[in-house]
Amino acid sequence: MSDSPRLTSLAHGGGCGCKLDPEILRKLLADQPAAGRFERLLVGNETADDAAVWEQEDGTCIIATTDFFTPMVDDPEDFGRIAATNAISDVYAMxxxxxxxxxxxxxxxGKIAPEVVARILRGGAEKCGEAGIPVAGGHSIDTPEPIYGLAVIGTCRREAVRRNADAVAGDALILTKPVGVGVYSAAIKREALDEAGYRDFVATTTLLNRVGTDLATDPAVHAITDVTGFGILGHGLELARGAGLTLVLDVGALPLLPLAEGLAREGYVTGASHRNWTAFGSHVDLPAEMPDWRRHLLTDPQTSGGLLVSCAGEAAHGILDRIRAAGYPAARIIGRMEEGAPRIRVEG
Structure with a gap:
């Protein structure tokens, strides 16, 4: 292991921060054929949703997703655990x-020792075991950069499917995990994050979003998505566009990792944060005099981030209590959905 290079030194980016530029992705998908002619395909590529959903004759739905990325940490097991947690999240979000x-x-x-690769796989399998699922196979290739992730299959009943496009005016918005993973990643890359900060980073990125399965049984929960590489603004905008509503974000209520503000102020910002703002900043109304560091946190790419839950306003505090009791103490009500053009208005 001592002769192996740092995993992060072999990657141009890391985690969900290495996603394609969101505007480029929109252009690539714009001319792709719609999959809607298949009657049993309940969720396809028509919306920017987290996974595909296929309904079987008995009403059981099959959920299918895939997610993979380059390393954002140097510890092989942690890389595997984070990547697996992130991939499984898409099923919970549906x-x-x-x-x-x-x-x-x-x-x-030839660049990474086989035992290091084995540790990456072991970390991913460990997290799958915690989720109660096997790694039933896979595929491997020789690549210039390290890449690891999962294709994940899940199930639910039709009535439990939660798209990111079904928010309702008057809904409250709950975020289940704190923001700041991207700035922590930037600090890790520059070897500037202390041990306590690294523990916080790993704890949040390996926390399974399994509460989504429970939330989907509540009719007061209208829409769910997970917040990953496009940040809270990017994935919030997908929610707003899907519903044809304005998302109002209370920036002061946004939960942050303990060192996120300080790191952002010191300039630990990823290139993906800048790309995200360039891609969709024209669809966001910011308060006057908002400092750059705070705006960077709004576009901060989240690897294995939390669920963004749109639920009936009158039920929001009860749902928030359930989420916190399920093991997500950082969960907060961070905004609401209003009638209006599909964009985001940041307040606070």
Whole structure:
């Protein structure tokens, strides 16, 4: 292990921060054929949702997703655990329960020792075990950069499917995990994050979003998505566009990792944060005199971030209490959905 290079030194980016630029992605998908002609495909590529959903004849729905990325940490097991947690999250965000996974592995042969690769796979399998699912197979190739992730299959009943496009005016918005993973990643890359900060980073990125399965049984919960590489603004905008509503974000209520503000003030910002703002900043109304560091946190790419839950306003505090009791103490009500153009208005 001592002769192996740092995993992060072999990657141009890391985690969900290495996603394609959101505006480029929109252009790439714009001319793709719609999958809507298949009657049993309940969720396809028509909206920017977290996974595909196929309904079987008995009303059971199959949820399918895939997610993979380059390392944002140097510890192999932690990389595997974070990547697996992130991939499984898409099933929870749709209201489903995962049933098995397939590993996706790309490694630069000759640059990383086989035992290091084995530790990455072990970390991913460990997290799948915590979610109660097996890694049932997979595929591997030789790549210039390390890549690891999963294809995950889950199930739910049709009535439990929660898209990101079904928010209702008057809904409250709850975020289940704190923001700041991207600035922590930037500090890790520059070896500037202390041990306590690293523990906080790993704790939040390996916390399974399994509460989504429970939330989907509540008719007061209208829409769910997980917040990943496009940040709270990018994924919030997807919610607003899907529903045709204005999302109002209370920036003062946004939960942050303990060191996030300080790191952002010191300039630990990812390139993905800048790309995100360039892609969708024209659809966001900011308060006058908002400092750059705070805006960077709004576009901060979240690897294995929390669920963004849109629920009936009158039920929001009860739902928030349930989420916190389920093991998400940082969960907060961070905004609301209003009638208006599909954009975001930041207040506070």
């Amino acid at each position: 209201g489903g329960r995962p049933i098995f996974a397939l590993a996706i592995l790309g490694m630069p042969v």
